[in-house]
Amino acid sequence: MSSATFRVSLAIALLVLGFVAYAGPARCSQNSPPVANAGGPYLVCDGQSVTIDGSQSFDPDAPADYIVSYAWDLNNDGAAERMVETSELSLSWSELNVLVGTLRIGLTYPIKLRVADSFQAWSDWSESTLQVEECPVSDVLQCWGAIKALYR
Numbered sequence: 001m002s003s004a005t006f007r008v009s010l011a012i013a014l015l016v017l018g019f020v021a022y023a024g025p026a027r028c029s030q031n032s033p034p035v036a037n038a039g040g041p042y043l044v045c046d047g048q049s050v051t052i053d054g055s056q057s058f059d060p061d062a063p064a065d066y067i068v069s070y071a072w073d074l075n076n077d078g079a080a081e082r083m084v085e086t087s088e089l090s091l092s093w094s095e096l097n098v099l100v101g102t103l104r105i106g107l108t109y110p111i112k113l114r115v116a117d118s119f120q121a122w123s124d125w126s127e128s129t130l131q132v133e134e135c136p137v138s139d140v141l142q143c144w145g146a147i148k149a150l151y152r
Contacts (some may be wrong), residue, residue, distance in 0.1 A: 033121040034059040034067050038113035040128030045135035046105055047093050052130075055087035057115045057123070065117045073112040073125070074099040080114065096130075103132045 037056035044050040052072065059065045071080035072089055074096075081099045082089055091099070100109055109132070112125045 031065065031117070031119045031121050032060045034065075034115045034117045034123045036113045036115045036123040036126035038111055038126040038128035040111065040130070041108075042111065042128065042130045043133060044093075044096065044103075044130060045133055046103075047135060049090060049092045050096065050130065051088055051090045052111060052113075052128075053088050054113045054115065054126075057087065057113070057126070059117045061117070065119060067115045068118050069116040071114045071116070073114075074109075075101060076110045076112070100130070105132050105134050107132055 035058055037054060037058075039053040039056060042050055042052055054070050054072075057067055057070070059067055067087075068085065070084050070087055070089070072082045072084075073079060074081045074091075082091075093103075097103055103109070109130045111128045111130050113128075114125050115123045
């Protein structure tokens with residue numbers, strides 16, 4: 001049976017069953033996956049929190065399609081430790097130490113982001129870094145100096 005005969009037979013069968021069929025060429029629009037952008041590089045001071053930002057991620061099919069999930073891989077294991085619906089993620093020092101592992105001053109840690117669109121298409125991983133630094137103590141020392149001056 002040729003493909004033309006099959007289409008005509010299928011169309012007649014559908015009409016007999018009460019369905020209206022269109023035998024013309026099918027047109028499907030293909031969903032393009034979104035593009036993740038992990039932002040950064042990020043800097044966190046010892047004991048402080050950090051906000052990582054994936055707001056530069058986008059969906060090429062916008063406005064018909066949009067990003068619905070941000071999946072952050074914080075310990076470089078290829079799996080998301082945090083999945084959120086907003087582009088920014090704030091993490092306290094203690095959360096970072098649990099999710100990433102014990103952070104060490106002077107080291108740089110990889111951070112990755114994947115995003116999903118409303119059709120559940122996932123982007124590739126976008127990579128950035130988190131640098132851990134010692135917090136400046138100048139503010140603390142200035143305060144201490146002011147306190148000592150009050151009691152002289």
